Every structure is written in structure tokens, then in C-alpha cells.
Amino acid sequence: MIWEKNPVLLLVLATCAILVGTIITMVLPFAWVNTEADSIASVKPYTPLELEGRDVYIREGCNNCHTQTVRPLVADVLRYGDYSKSGEFVYDRPFLWGSRRTGPDLARLGGKYPDEWHYKHMQDPAGFVPGSNMPAYAFLSGKTVDPEYTRKKMAALNFPYTEDQITGLAGKTEMDAIIAYMQKLGSDIPWREAVAAEIVGELVNPYAGVDHATMEAWEHLYKENCAACHGEHFEGGIGPELDGASLEENDLFEIIYNGVPENGMPPYSSLGADKVWKIVNFVKYYNIGEDHQ
Amino acid sequence: MEKAEYNYDIVRSFVNWSILWGLVAVLVGVLIAFQLVNPDLNFAPFLTYGRLRPLHTNAGIFGWGIGTFFALFYYMVQRLCRRPLWSDGLAKFQLWFFNATIIAAAVTLLLGYNSSKEYHELEWPVDIMVVILWVIFSVNITMTIVKRKEEPMYISLWYMLATLVGVAVLYLVNAAAVPVSLFKSYSAFAGTNDANVQWWFGHNAVAMVLTTPPLAVFYYFLPKSTGVPIYSHRLSIIAFWSLIFMYLWTGAHHLLWTPVPDWIQTLAMAFSVMLIAPSWGSVFNGYLSMKGQWHQMRDNYLVKFLILGITFYGLQTLQGPSQAVRSFSAFIHYSEWVPGHVHMGAMGWVSLVLFAAIYYLVPKIYDRKLYSIGLANLHFWLVLIGQLINSLSMWVAGLQQASMWHSLNPDGSLTYTFMETLAEIYPYWFVRALSGIIYLAGVVVFIYNLYMTVRRGKEVPVAAAQTT
Numbered sequence: 001m002i003w004e005k006n007p008v009l010l011l012v013l014a015t016c017a018i019l020v021g022t023i024i025t026m027v028l029p030f031a032w033v034n035t036e037a038d039s040i041a042s043v044k045p046y047t048p049l050e051l052e053g054r055d056v057y058i059r060e061g062c063n064n065c066h067t068q069t070v071r072p073l074v075a076d077v078l079r080y081g082d083y084s085k086s087g088e089f090v091y092d093r094p095f096l097w098g099s100r101r102t103g104p105d106l107a108r109l110g111g112k113y114p115d116e117w118h119y120k121h122m123q124d125p126a127g128f129v130p131g132s133n134m135p136a137y138a139f140l141s142g143k144t145v146d147p148e149y150t151r152k153k154m155a156a157l158n159f160p161y162t163e164d165q166i167t168g169l170a171g172k173t174e175m176d177a178i179i180a181y182m183q184k185l186g187s188d189i190p191w192r193e194a195v196a197a198e199i200v201g202e203l204v205n206p207y208a209g210v211d212h213a214t215m216e217a218w219e220h221l222y223k224e225n226c227a228a229c230h231g232e233h234f235e236g237g238i239g240p241e242l243d244g245a246s247l248e249e250n251d252l253f254e255i256i257y258n259g260v261p262e263n264g265m266p267p268y269s270s271l272g273a274d275k276v277w278k279i280v281n282f283v284k285y286y287n288i289g290e291d292h293q
Numbered sequence: 294m295e296k297a298e299y300n301y302d303i304v305r306s307f308v309n310w311s312i313l314w315g316l317v318a319v320l321v322g323v324l325i326a327f328q329l330v331n332p333d334l335n336f337a338p339f340l341t342y343g344r345l346r347p348l349h350t351n352a353g354i355f356g357w358g359i360g361t362f363f364a365l366f367y368y369m370v371q372r373l374c375r376r377p378l379w380s381d382g383l384a385k386f387q388l389w390f391f392n393a394t395i396i397a398a399a400v401t402l403l404l405g406y407n408s409s410k411e412y413h414e415l416e417w418p419v420d421i422m423v424v425i426l427w428v429i430f431s432v433n434i435t436m437t438i439v440k441r442k443e444e445p446m447y448i449s450l451w452y453m454l455a456t457l458v459g460v461a462v463l464y465l466v467n468a469a470a471v472p473v474s475l476f477k478s479y480s481a482f483a484g485t486n487d488a489n490v491q492w493w494f495g496h497n498a499v500a501m502v503l504t505t506p507p508l509a510v511f512y513y514f515l516p517k518s519t520g521v522p523i524y525s526h527r528l529s530i531i532a533f534w535s536l537i538f539m540y541l542w543t544g545a546h547h548l549l550w551t552p553v554p555d556w557i558q559t560l561a562m563a564f565s566v567m568l569i570a571p572s573w574g575s576v577f578n579g580y581l582s583m584k585g586q587w588h589q590m591r592d593n594y595l596v597k598f599l600i601l602g603i604t605f606y607g608l609q610t611l612q613g614p615s616q617a618v619r620s621f622s623a624f625i626h627y628s629e630w631v632p633g634h635v636h637m638g639a640m641g642w643v644s645l646v647l648f649a650a651i652y653y654l655v656p657k658i659y660d661r662k663l664y665s666i667g668l669a670n671l672h673f674w675l676v677l678i679g680q681l682i683n684s685l686s687m688w689v690a691g692l693q694q695a696s697m698w699h700s701l702n703p704d705g706s707l708t709y710t711f712m713e714t715l716a717e718i719y720p721y722w723f724v725r726a727l728s729g730i731i732y733l734a735g736v737v738v739f740i741y742n743l744y745m746t747v748r749r750g751k752e753v754p755v756a757a758a759q760t761t
């Protein structure tokens with residue numbers, strides 16, 4: 001065939017062959033994506049501090065272990081929160097959806113934990129969350145942000161900013177910046193209220209009257225989920241000291257199941273009612289009469 | 294044809310350098326594999342996992358993969374066109390520019406200058422170096438082909454030419470960015486669009502770097518090693534055109550269930566499944582070329598590498614399409630399964646074929662006999678076992694991890710917390726890290742064998758080296 005004898009023709013034909021799929025699946029979508037059709041009014045560009053944090057996230061390659069898209073699948077939504085919508089990413093240059101979940105998805109991280117949790121976690125993840133293999137990023141606390149450079153970046157991206165925001169950057173560390181960024185993730189739409197699990201039916205403690213030995217087997221639930229904030233022995237830390245005697249079983253259940261997201265107490269409905277009841281009993285009865293410290 | 298005309302110098306240099314980058318890729322691979330087991334191995338900011346992983350993939354795909362393709366393309370194009378390179382000077386410049394680019398890439402990645410886009414992490418100044426490199430290479434190859442002395446172009450040349458345009462188009466579009474400083478730029482596309490462009494690029498980097506060039510190599514070195522021509526020319530033609538046509542539709546199979554429009558995902562899924570046909574076209578062509586020659590699997594170590602390589606390609610192109618099906622993707626996407634897929638392709642298919650080609654080549658371009666076929670066999674078994682353990686451990690890990698991620702209690706809540714799922718993966722990660730050491734040992738044997746061939750191997754009379 002002639003193309004087998006004519007390299008220029010082969011090059012032209014090969015270019016045409018690769019352009020068909022390219023135009024249809026890569027060029028054409030620009031007509032639909034990031035237009036009126038998928039825009040969400042409440043989604044806002046990054047502030048200077050958040051943008052700086054986002055750039056640290058990119059520099060450190062956090063996207064090699066973390067994704068930032070929640071898929072509309074039951075387990076994804078239960079674990080991470082409302083599924084991601086196209087309009088939420090219009091200010092993301094580059095997108096940071098990632099391809100590996102060596103660590104958990106971060107698309108809905110904003111507001112999940114108080115800032116203090118993040119400072120402790122980033123400092124030494126494996127020390128703070130036993131069993132973690134996330135590298136320590138303590139060194140970010142030692143590096144400050146350059147306000148004028150950030151101004152250039154905001155201008156390049158055409159993001160609005162105020163003079164106060166720029167001057168406010170003085171003295172901020174990269175750690176402050178990355179935590180500001182993480183607190184913004186996925187929180188432009190009011191999804192938490194929308195997905196707050198409803199408690200159906202009357203609350204009945206299925207483990208009423210449980211003995212101490214049984215509860216010992218539940219200690220790991222507390223250690224893994226609560227100790228980082230409420231201390232190994234209920235003594236408190238990021239969250240308040242837990243005094244089992246001061247709260248009713250049902251109130252405890254509600255607080256733990258739905259959390260107090262606006263005050264930094266995450267919801268644990270995804271653990272399921274059974275595990276939450278175990279934790280309720282553990283918190284309320286495990287160390288009755290013992291010294292919290 | 295007088296041997297003196299061919300420029301083998303450049304082939305030698307590219308082989309040497311690419312093997313060095315390959316060694317770096319494997320060493321870093323072993324390090325990051327251990328970092329996942331023990332985070333204390335993140336020694337310093339520039340040696341954290343997040344910065345090393347891109348170095349590993351770039352050194353593997355670009356340093357080892359592309360570097361070796363440069364060597365092999367320059368070798369094949371001269372032989373297939375029966376003429377020396379169009380420009381020796383350009384080729385020489387390209388060699389040093391290639392090494393400068395890889396070093397610039399390594400340094401900038403360690404410093405954290407990256408675009409975050411997988412397989413396109415390099416920031417814009419290094420991007421420009423890559424483009425220059427590719428233009429020089431493309432011109433030299435194309436001009437050599439244009440001025441060839443052998444009229445029909447052999448299959449390998451088609452794949453080479455397709456690689457040249459394919460990489461150029463993909464790389465340029467995905468590189469579009471707005472620079473803010475020497476080492477920082479922002480993508481020209483935003484959010485969902487950016488994701489779609491990136492994975493159009495990403496998957497076709499698999500097509501144009503990890504598929505078409507090794508196929509060019511395979512189609513040349515299999516007949517050279519066995520002494521028997523490729524089974525069907527017509528099958529080669531059909532497989533070639535349908536492969537390069539279909540690949541470009543499939544990028545969104547990396548984005549199933551994300552906000553990318555559904556119809557793009559559906560097209561990607563459909564074309565991925567259809568890709569089985571052209572992929573297996575080449576696999577069958579390889580197998581059928583072995584008719585009556587299967588005894589060579591025992592007698593000829595080169596054939597062993599090549600046939601195992603094409604077998605992994607065949608498996609890879611069955612596994613890939615299955616991963617592109619929405620329901621299966623929902624399960625394994627983001628899990629450890631995917632590195633299993635990746636390394637069967639990278640360590641099995643691509644690297645096995647490259648090893649064979651280099652074994653074939655080095656004795657020829659140095660006029661020596663291979664130092665030890667026994668060591669070549671040892672190398673074969675070490676890398677094969679290393680790769681199999683690597684992929685198998687990740688597939689099993691991925692399946693277990695995915696089951697745990699998706700597992701629900703009767704009341705509809707999640708059975709496992711994230712940390713409970715993570716705890717289960719450590720043993721697999723440990724096994725994978727050990728498999729890396731086995732693979733590394735194989736690579737060291739390979740390098741030793743080549744070194745001894747060049748230093749100590751028996752000289753072969755020039756004429757004899759020419760005939761095969």
C-alpha cells in the first residue's frame with residue numbers, strides 16, 4: 001500500500017487517526033464543562049492563604065496518596081461525604097483528584113476536624129494516628145509565606161483579593177497555609193446539613209448493664225476514633241474531658257452519632273449504630289470510679 | 294553494506310545512559326515501597342514519598358523507557374532504512390540534552406517543583422527541554438526514513454512514526470499553562486476540563502510510550518532473534534491502524550464515576566473494551582510467528598524474554614479493559630490493584646522486551662559475544678519472579694482493600710474504618726518491597742553481564758557480527 005512507502009503520508013494519516021478520538025472526547029467537552037450548566041453559585045475562588053496552601057499541597061505531592069473526588073457510590077458517600085460535583089472545581093488549576101487512595105479521600109475534609117487536630121496530625125501523623133504511614137510534615141512550620149509572590153499568583157489566576165489579605169500573610173507559615181486550604185476543601189456547598197444522618201425510632205441501649213470485661217474488647221474503638229481528641233483516658237485535649245456521669249446514654253449516642261460539626265466534633269454515624277452504642281457504653285461506664293488522669 | 298556507515302556510537306551511549314536511569318528508577322522504587330511500610334524512611338523533605346514517587350515514575354518511563362527507545366530507534370531506523378542516520382551531530386546533541394533533561398527533571402522533582410499531573414509532573418522550563426528533545430529526535434528519525442534506501446517501510450517504522458506524532462500532540466496540549474515564576478505555573482484548564490485533558494494525555498502516554506514503541510521493538514527483534522518472519526503482514530496493518538485510532542477515545546476510563554460527563558465515560562469504556570482486538574492482534578501475530586519455533590523458548594534466551602513480554606502485554610490488555618468497565622472500576626479504582634496492573638505492564642511487558650533488545654544489541658554494537666548466557670537466564674528468572682510477586686501481592690491487596698472499603702453492615706453503615714483497612718495492607722506492602730529487591734538483584738545481574746561483555750567478552754570478527 002502506498003502509505004507503506006511514503007512516510008509523510010503515513011505521518012499525516014496517523015495524525016488524522018489520533019485526532020478523531022481526541023476532538024470528540026477531549027476538545028468537545030469544553031462546550032459543556034465549566035459553563036452555566038454545571039456552575040454552582042456558592043463556590044468561591046481561593047483566598048491568598050488557601051492558594052498558598054494549595055501550592056504547598058502540590059509541591060509536597062500529597063496527591064500521590066490522597067484523592068479529592070467522592071464518587072456517587074454508597075460506600076464512598078458514607079465514608080467521605082456528599083459526592084463531588086463538576087461545578088465545585090472551576091477554580092482548580094490544576095485539578096487534584098488524584099488516582100490513589102493510600103490515604104483517605106480529602107474532597108470533603110473542610111470542617112471535619114478543628115485546626116488544632118491538623119496541626120498535631122501534620123506534625124507527626126504516625127504518632128498522632130497510630131498505624132499511619134503518612135510522612136511527617138513538621139518542616140512546614142518553619143517556612144514562611146512570601147506575600148508578594150502570592151500576590152503575583154492571585155493575579156495570574158485572576159482571583160479577587162484584598163490588600164488586607166495580602167498584608168495578613170506576613171508571618172504566616174506554610175503550615176498555616178496548608179491547613180487553611182484543607183479547611184476549605186469541599187465546604188463551599190452546604191452538604192453537611194444535607195447528609196446528617198437521621199436517627200430513626202426510639203433509642204435503646206442494646207448493651208445495657210454490660211460488664212467491665214466485655215467493654216475491654218471495645219477499647220480499641222475509642223482508641224482509634226476518639227483518643228486523639230479526648231485523650232487516652234478521657235482527660236481531654238482538642239475536645240473536652242469526657243465525664244460519663246454527666247451525660248445521658250441517649251444524649252451521648254446523639255452527640256457521637258451526629259457529631260457537633262460546627263464545634264469540631266465529627267459525626268460517627270458511618271460506624272453504624274452498633275459500634276456507636278459500644279462506644280457510648282465504654283465512655284459512660286468503663287472507668288466509673290477511676291481517676292481520669 | 295559497509296558496517297562503518299552505521300552510527301553505533303550513539304546507540305551505545307543511549308543504551309548506557311538509559312540503563313543507568315533504569316537503575317535509578319528501580320532503586321527509588323524499592324525505597325518508596327519501603328516508605329509505605331515504614332514512614333520513618335521519609336528522611337528529609339526532598340526525600341518524602343510525595344516527592345519521590347514522581348521521580349520513580351519519571352525515571353522509569355522517561356529515563357529508562359524513552360532513553361532505551363532512543364537507542365533502539367536509532368539502531369532500527371538505520372538497519373531498516375539501510376542507511377546511516379540523517380544527522381550524527383543532532384543525535385550527539387540529543388544524547389547530552391537528554392541527560393541534561395533527565396537530571397533537570399530529577400533535581401526539580403526533588404525540590405518539589407511539579408505540576409501535580411501524573412506522568413507530566415515537570416514544570417514548564419523542563420517541559421520546554423522535553424519538547425526540544427522530541428523535535429530533534431523526530432526530525433532525525435523522519436529524515437532518515439525519508440531518505441531511506443529500502444523502499445517499503447517495515448512494521449516497526451510505522452509504530453515509530455506514530456509514536457513521534459502521538460507524543461508530540463499529547464505532550465504539547467497537556468503542557469499548556471500560565472507561568473508565574475521560573476518554577477511555578479498554573480494549568481491552562483480548570484477542574485473537570487483539566488482532569489479530562491490530563492487523562493486523555495495520561496492514558497495515551499501509555500499508548501504512545503508504553504505500547505507503540507515496545508511494539509516497534511518487538512516486531513523488529515522477535516524475527517531477528519528467531520530468524521523467522523512475522524506471521525501475518527495483513528494482521529499487522531489492521532492491528533496498527535485500529536490501535537492508534539481507538540486509544541485516543543479511552544482516557545476517561547481513569548475518571549469513571551467522577552464529575553466528568555457520563556457520555557465521555559461511556560465512550561471510554563466502550564473503546565477500551567474494543568481495544569482488546571488490536572492489542573491481541575499483535576499478541577497473536579507474535580505467537581503465530583513462533584509456529585514450529587517453540588523449542589526456541591528453551592534454547593534461545595532472547596525469545597524467552599520476548600515471548601514472556603508479549604504474554605504480559607496480552608494479559609495487560611485484557612486486565613486494562615476490564616478495569617475500564619464501570620462496575621469493576623467502582624470496585625478497584627484507587628486501590629492497590631492498580632499498581633499491580635501498572636507493574637505487570639512496566640516491569641513485565643516493557644522492561645522484558647527492552648532487556649531482550651539490549652541483549653541482542655550489545656554484542657552487535659561492541660563486536661563481542663555475550664559474556665554469559667547463564668547470567669542472562671538468572672537475570673530472566675529474577676526479574677520475572679520479582680515482577681510476579683509484585684503484581685500478585687498488589688492484586689490480592691487491592692481485592693481485599695476494595696472489599697473492605699465497600700463492605701456494609703446490615704444497618705447500612707460501613708463495616709471498617711479507613712484505619713482498619715489500612716492495617717490489613719501492610720503485609721502486602723512488605724512483600725512488594727521484598728519483590729523489589731529480587732527485581733533489583735535481576736537488574737544488577739543484567740548490568741554486570743553487560744559490563745563483562747564489553748570488558749571481557751570474546752571479540753567476534755566484524756563480518757560474523759554483521760550477518761545475523
Ligand code: HEM
Pocket residue numbers: 099411499503504543546547565566568569572606609610611612613614615616617622625626627631634635637638639642643
Ligand atoms: C487495552 C489496553 C489497556 C487498557 C484498556 C487499560 C486500562 C487501564 C485503566 C482503566 C486504568 C485505570 C485503573 C484505575 O485507576 O482504576 C489503567 C491504569 C494504568 N495502566 Fe492500563 N490499560 C491498558 C494497557 C496498559 C499497558 C499496555 C500499560 C503499560 C505499562 C498500562 C499502564 C497503565 C498505567 C501506568 C496505569 C496507571 C495510571 C495511573 O497513574 O493511575 N496499561 N489502565
Ligand code: HEM
Pocket residue numbers: 064099100102318319320322323325326346349350353354357358631632635636639640643644725726728729730732733
Ligand atoms: C524494583 C522495582 C519496582 C518497585 C519496588 C516499584 C515500586 C513502586 C511503588 C511503591 C509505587 C507506588 C505505588 C502506589 O501508588 O501505591 C510505584 C508506582 C509506579 N511505578 Fe514502580 N516500582 C518498580 C519498578 C518500576 C519500573 C521498572 C517502572 C517503569 C518502567 C515503574 C513504573 C511505575 C509507575 C508508572 C507507577 C505509578 C503507578 C500508579 O499510578 O498507579 N516501576 N512503583
